[in-house]
Amino acid sequence: MKCLLLVDIQVGFCTGGNLAVPGGEEIVPIANRLIASGGYDLIVASQDWHPPDHGSFASQHPGAKPFEMGVLGGKPQMLWPDHCVQGTPDAEFHADLDVSAIDHIQRKGLNRNVDSYSAFRDNDQSALTGLDAYLSAKGVTRLDICGLATDYCVMASAIDARSMLGGVTIRFIADASRGIDPxxxxxxxxxxxxxxxxxxxAADCIEG
Structure with a gap:
C-alpha cells in the first residue's frame, strides 16, 4: 500500500498568504502530477487549522513581533504571523491543488497551547493526531512525503513517520517541497x- 502525504499545501504558505514560503505555489503542479500518476493507493493531506488565539502567534504575546523567539507552554517557541486560522481563506488548500483526489484530511494545530508542525503529533509529543493509527489500519507500506515547509512541518512529519510507523519505508520528495530558509x-x-x-x-516516484 503506497501513500502520498501532502503537508500543508495551503493558501497561507503560498505567495500572498500570511506565512508565505518562497515559491510555495511552485509545488502545486508537481503534487498534482504525483496524484495523477496513479502510483498511489492512498492520498492524505495535512492542514494547519489554528484557532484565532493560537499561542504560537506573535499577536498573542504583547510587544512581540513575528519571527522572534518567545515561550509557549514553558518551552522556546518561534512566534509566527497569524496564519491558517480555522475557516479563513488563508487556511484553505491552494486553489489549484487537486483536492478531489484526497482520501483523508488530517487537521493539526487546534490546541492553542502547543504548536503542531508534524501531521502526526503536537510539538510536545504528548498529543497524537491519530494519523499513525489511520495509516497503519490502511496497511501502508511506503509513505512519500512532500509539501510546505521542508524545514518545519515536512521534516517534522517525516521524522515522526519514521519513528512511529514501524516497517514502513519513508521517502521525502525534495523537488515537491519548498522551505523557508536555504x-x-x-x-x-x-x-x-x-x-x-x-x-x-518526483520523477523517481512517478517512474515507480
Missing part, C-alpha cells in the same frame, strides 16, 4: 537522511 532546508535534509528517510525526486 540553510534550514539543508539541515532538514541532513536530519531526515540521518533518520533513515530516503530523499527522492
Amino acid at each position: 540553510a534550514g532546508v539543508a539541515a532538514a535534509c541532513s536530519a531526515m537522511h540521518a533518520a533513515g528517510i530516503e530523499i527522492v525526486s
